[in-house]
Amino acid sequence: MSLFELFSRQAPNKVFLSILLGIVSGIAYALLIPLVTSAIGGPPDMLEELHSSTRTLLGLEVRQFKFAQLFLFLCLFIMCTKGLSQVMLAHVSLDLTTSIRSSFYQRITDTSVDALEKVGMSRVNTAITTDIARIVDGVRVIPELLVASVTILGLLGFLAYLNASFLKFIIEAMVFGVVVYQSLMRISRRHFEHSRKKMDELQESIRGLIFGAKDLKLNARKSRVFHDDLLLVNEDAVRRSDKKAASVIRLATSFGDMISFLVIGSVTFVLANYVKATREQLVGTVMVLLYLAGPLGVVMNAISMITVSRVSLRKFNAVFDALPPEDINHAVTEPAPWNDISFNRVAYRHQAADASEGFQIGPVDFTIPKASITFIVGGNGSGKSTLAKLLTLHQLPDTGDIRFGGVRIDKSNIKSYRQAISAIYSDYFLFDRLLIEQHEERRQEIGRYLDELKLASKVSIMDGRFSTTKLSDGQKRRLALLVAFLDDKDIYLFDEWAADQDPAFKDVFYRSVLPDLKARGKTVIVISHDDRYFNVADQILVMESGTLTTCAVPAQRRA
Numbered sequence: 001m002s003l004f005e006l007f008s009r010q011a012p013n014k015v016f017l018s019i020l021l022g023i024v025s026g027i028a029y030a031l032l033i034p035l036v037t038s039a040i041g042g043p044p045d046m047l048e049e050l051h052s053s054t055r056t057l058l059g060l061e062v063r064q065f066k067f068a069q070l071f072l073f074l075c076l077f078i079m080c081t082k083g084l085s086q087v088m089l090a091h092v093s094l095d096l097t098t099s100i101r102s103s104f105y106q107r108i109t110d111t112s113v114d115a116l117e118k119v120g121m122s123r124v125n126t127a128i129t130t131d132i133a134r135i136v137d138g139v140r141v142i143p144e145l146l147v148a149s150v151t152i153l154g155l156l157g158f159l160a161y162l163n164a165s166f167l168k169f170i171i172e173a174m175v176f177g178v179v180v181y182q183s184l185m186r187i188s189r190r191h192f193e194h195s196r197k198k199m200d201e202l203q204e205s206i207r208g209l210i211f212g213a214k215d216l217k218l219n220a221r222k223s224r225v226f227h228d229d230l231l232l233v234n235e236d237a238v239r240r241s242d243k244k245a246a247s248v249i250r251l252a253t254s255f256g257d258m259i260s261f262l263v264i265g266s267v268t269f270v271l272a273n274y275v276k277a278t279r280e281q282l283v284g285t286v287m288v289l290l291y292l293a294g295p296l297g298v299v300m301n302a303i304s305m306i307t308v309s310r311v312s313l314r315k316f317n318a319v320f321d322a323l324p325p326e327d328i329n330h331a332v333t334e335p336a337p338w339n340d341i342s343f344n345r346v347a348y349r350h351q352a353a354d355a356s357e358g359f360q361i362g363p364v365d366f367t368i369p370k371a372s373i374t375f376i377v378g379g380n381g382s383g384k385s386t387l388a389k390l391l392t393l394h395q396l397p398d399t400g401d402i403r404f405g406g407v408r409i410d411k412s413n414i415k416s417y418r419q420a421i422s423a424i425y426s427d428y429f430l431f432d433r434l435l436i437e438q439h440e441e442r443r444q445e446i447g448r449y450l451d452e453l454k455l456a457s458k459v460s461i462m463d464g465r466f467s468t469t470k471l472s473d474g475q476k477r478r479l480a481l482l483v484a485f486l487d488d489k490d491i492y493l494f495d496e497w498a499a500d501q502d503p504a505f506k507d508v509f510y511r512s513v514l515p516d517l518k519a520r521g522k523t524v525i526v527i528s529h530d531d532r533y534f535n536v537a538d539q540i541l542v543m544e545s546g547t548l549t550t551c552a553v554p555a556q557r558r559a
C-alpha cells in the first residue's frame with residue numbers, strides 16, 4: 001500500500017477536508033504577495049477603489065485602509081484554515097499510528113508461532129518502535145506537500161501575470177533544482193536503507209546487552225569483545241549510514257535554499273538586461289521568489305521525510321508479510337468427545353536457515369489415552385519440544401495425521417482443539433495478570449492454589465493482577481502452574497516444569513499434582529529428565545534423534 005493510500009483510508013473525509021482547507025489557505029497565501037505589491041506599486045484600475053482611503057485606527061494612521069482590511073482578513077483566514085487543517089492532520093496521524101499498530105498486533109496474534117519465531121523479537125520490535133513512527137511522519141507531510149504545491153502554483157500564476165519570460169526562466173530553474181534534489185535524495189535513501197538494515201542487528205545486540213547482562217558482568221574480556229566488536233560496531237554502522245544520509249539531505253536542502261537566491265540574482269542582475277520588464281514587475285518577481293522559498297522549503301522537507309518513510313514502509317511491509325495469518329478456520333466450536341490422542345505416521349521438519357536439510361521428527365506412531373500420564377524423555381536436541389509443539393497443536397504435521405478420538409486435526413478444527421490444551425513450555429511467559437473472569441468462587445479457588453503451591457506469603461492477586469512477578473525461577477513456575485490450573489483444560493503439557501523446583505516441591509509435583517490432575521480426568525504430558533519419577537507415568541515416549549525409539553511402560557508403580 002502506498003503512503004497516501006494509508007492516510008486517505010484512515011479517514012478519507014477528514015483528509016479530504018484538511019487538504020481542501022490547506023489548499024484554500026495556500027491560495028490565500030499566494031494572494032498576499034499581489035496584494036502587497038499592488039499596495040506598494042500603485043493601483044491597477046480594477047483595484048483603484050481599494051486604494052482610496054486613509055483612516056485612523058487605535059490612534060494609528062492606516063493608509064489604503066481597504067487594502068489593509070483585506071490584508072488582515074487574509075491573514076486571519078490563513079491562520080484559521082491552516083490551523084484547522086493542521087489540527088485535523090495531526091489527529092488523523094495519531095489515529096493512523098494506533099491503527100497501524102493495532103493491525104500489526106492483530107497480525108502477530110493471527111500468525112503461527114513458527115512464523116513469529118522465524119521473524120524474531122528484534123525485527124518485530126524495530127518495526128513497532130522505529131518504522132511505524134517514520135511511516136506516519138512521512139504520511140503526515142503529504143497534505144502539507146500538496147498545500148505547499150498549490151501555493152507554489154498560485155505564485156507561479158502571479159508570475160505569469162507579471163512577466164511570462166521571467167516565469168519561463170524560473171520554471172526551468174525549478175526543474176533543474178528538482179532533478180538535482182531528487183538525485184541527492186536517491187543517494188540518501190540508499191544510506192537510510194542500509195542504516196535500517198543495521199538497526200535490526202543493533203536491536204539484537206541490545207537484547208544481548210540486557211538479557212546477557214549477568215553473564216557479561218562475570219567475564220570482562222567477553223564483555224569488552226561484545227561491546228567493542230558487536231554492539232559498538234552495529235551502533236557505528238547505523239551512525240555512519242545515518243550521517244551519510246543526513247549529510248546528503250542537508251546538502252540537498254541547502255542547495256534548494258541557495259538555488260532560490262541564485263535565481264533571484266540571475267533575474268535581477270542578468271535576465272533583467274535581456275527581458276523587457278518594468279521596475280514594478282522586477283520588484284514583484286523578486287518578492288515572489290523570496291516568498292517562494294517558504295513553500296519550496298516545505299516541499300523539500302516533505303520529500304526528505306517521505307524518502308525516509310518509504311524505506312521504513314518497505315521494511316515494515318516485509319515484516320508484516322513474513323507474519324502471514326494462519327490459514328486455518330478461526331471459529332472456535334466445542335470439540336467432539338474423545339478418548340485418546342493418536343499420532344499416525346506423523347512427521348514434521350524444521351526448515352533450516354542455511355542450505356542444510358533441517359531437523360525432522362518422525363514418522364512417529366503412538367497413542368495417549370485420556371486421563372493418563374505420559375512422559376516424553378530423551379537427550380538434548382532429540383525433538384521433545386518439537387513433539388510438544390505438535391501435541392499442543394501449534395503446528396500441523398507435514399505428513400501423517402493427529403487424531404483426537406476419531407477426528408483428524410486439520411485446518412478446519414485445529415483452533416477449536418487448541419482450546420482444550422494448557423501448556424507450560426520451557427520458555428513460558430508469565431503475564432502479570434490472570435486474563436480471566438473474577439468472581440467469588442474463583443477467588444477462593446485462587447486462595448487454595450496459592451496455599452497448595454506455597455505462594456500465599458509471596459503473592460496475592462488483586463482484581464486478577466499479581467501483586468508481584470519478582471519471584472524466584474521456581475516460584476514463577478509455580479505461579480504459571482496456578483494459572484494453568486485455573487484454565488481447567490482437558491490436556492496439560494509441562495515441558496521440564498520441575499527443572500527449577502527444590503527436591504521437596506519436585507516430589508509434590510510428581511507424586512501429588514500430576515496424579516491429582518489425572519484423577520480429575522485430565523490428560524497429562526510431561527517432558528522430563530527426572531528419571532527418579534518415571535514410575536509416575538502410565539507410558540513413556542523416548543525420543544532419539546527425532547524418532548520414537550521405545551514406548552515403554554514403567555515396570556513397577558510406586559503407590
Ligand SMILES: Nc1ncnc2c1ncn2[C@@H]1O[C@H](COP(=O)(O)OP(=O)(O)OP(=O)(O)O)[C@@H](O)[C@H]1O
Binds near residue numbers: 351378379380381386
Ligand atoms: N524453530 C526451529 N527452527 C529450526 N530448527 C529448530 C527449531 N526449533 C528446534 N529446531 C531444531 O530441532 C532439533 C530438536 O529441538 P527440540 O527443541 O525439539 O529438542 P529437545 O529434545 O526439546 O531438546 P532439549 O532437551 O535440549 O530441550 C534441534 O536440533 C534444533 O536445532
